[in-house]
Amino acid sequence: MNHRFLALMGGFVVPAAVAWLSTMPVAGQARSTGARTNGSQAKAYTAPRTPDGQPDLQGIWSNTTITPLERPKNVTKEFFTAEEALEAAKRVAAEENEQTEPGTVADVHYDFTQFGLDRTQGAMALNLRTSLIYDPPDGRLPPLSAEGQRRAAERAAARKSRGGPHDAVQNEPLGSRCILMDRNGPPMLGGAYNNGYQIMQAPGYVMILTEMLHDVRIIPLDGRPHLPPNVRQWTGSYRGRWEGQTLVVETTNLTDKFAFQGASENMRLTERFTRVDEDTLRYQFTVEDPATWTKPWSAEVLWKKDIGPLFEHACHEGNYGLYNTLVGARVEEKRAAEEAAKKKSPK
């Protein structure tokens, strides 16, 4: 335990934990599965309205979470108690603040804790769920459909035929290439750091700016049809509507290049944003894709009000990491070839 961690525990986690607890429902209230569970309030909260009458979701939010998408195999219950959830948060804080061993890769990589980028220094809603997935009730992705299995095998074969992970830029992960952060989706999930979002509402639109990759979704609310089926986009075609307190966003027209959790381009995503109290937004999403899974599945993340501002994330413009990775791979190949040549004809 280093001094940074002590400062963290003293200065943030404990007061923050008290704040989380005060906004959390008693676990016992939240035992039924589905939409009205985690983060629900004893007394219903009504969000303030924007001047044009939309429930007001505006502000800077963080969707940081330490809850895994799928329930770990050794966990059998759907909810932790508040005490257990808090213990888990402390454990993660301790792990993220562990002193790295000098000279290791971890040591020369970014120090997230130094810049407040780690998950436990920023705003984080305490999620009592043991997995983000709440449907199916076992908290795990449904089994792959027959087509899903076939497609997964095809994808694995295609990946293999493309060669090694650093053979060409196109073999690198989308996030490293600054094209799309896997976790920003859609659907929008948190990552290890930089989980800032800004929501703004204007008549007829909800805008969601993701700090990572300065990704913006401008969601029209006017009931216009989706893009024509031949027009596919990385983040799809998204259309929103209000159902009472809840913003419902339907996304279609995706590509197979992103393939969220292996999904096909025909994945249909329904997202629901509900402000459940002053500082908490409940984000739920349902994925339907018979080409991948035997049945639809749903997950939930709580977003917490955060302090801004968001900064410009010029990922591609400063992508020295990608360049150096590729250069490094070519240098290593050259060295290996020279070594091999030396062994062949020793002078």
Added chain:
Amino acid sequence: MRKWLRLAVIASLGLTLAVISAGGQTRTYRAPRTADGKPNFNGIWQALNEAYWDIEAHAAAPSPVLELGAAHAVAGGLSIIDGGTIPYKPLALAKKRENHANRLKLDPEIKCYLPGVPRANYMPYPFQVIQGPKYIMMIYTFAGAVRTIYMDEHKEAPADSWMGWSNGHWEGETLVVDTTGFNDQTWFDRAGNFHSDALHIVERYTAASPDHLQYEATIEDPNVFTRPWKISMPLYRRLEKTAQIMEFRCVEFVEELIYGHLRKKPSQ
């Protein structure tokens, strides 16, 4: 009676002419208001000119890429600059010429880099304004660039950036945006016109009719220019009911160009 009428007509004509000649027409337009009583600039906007090729006057010219023929040839256009030309310092003018000569290698647009200001406003793609009392967002098609204009939390740029740090305020019908904190990596156009990280831009957006804004920007950079200079143009509303900012995730399109030479050689 008739004489009086004729005099009145002449007098009112004279008044009208006076208003037009003073350029007062745009000033008299009052834009619809947002809920907080400010001119409502929400909408999708686009410039309609050839400044993205060269903000100075220029004749049509061939494409720098032979294979693109007429499809990517330079369209001729007139200057958007007050006074016609950019007041470069001599060394800076030499650098501009060098940029132009090497534009295929140097133009940040070709690499899908964030376009900077004011270039983002007159690229040949639409941008959307989402307006609130505290923030006004400008969301651009090209590279998905975003500007946040802070209307009440004015502060100095916390760090240099591609799109700069923008503080805004209202002057009657006009949104005034003061932007600093730029890096020195962006250009003004495809012709190599450039600036340093001392760039300071004051923009004025004024509603001139229901469907167009008058846009002006004063550009100051003592490292590169001998004096501040001004550009102006109308920005037009995209009126199609279906208008939307389409995804233009251009990083994917430039990877082979930027990193292609680092591909593993088949022989290795």
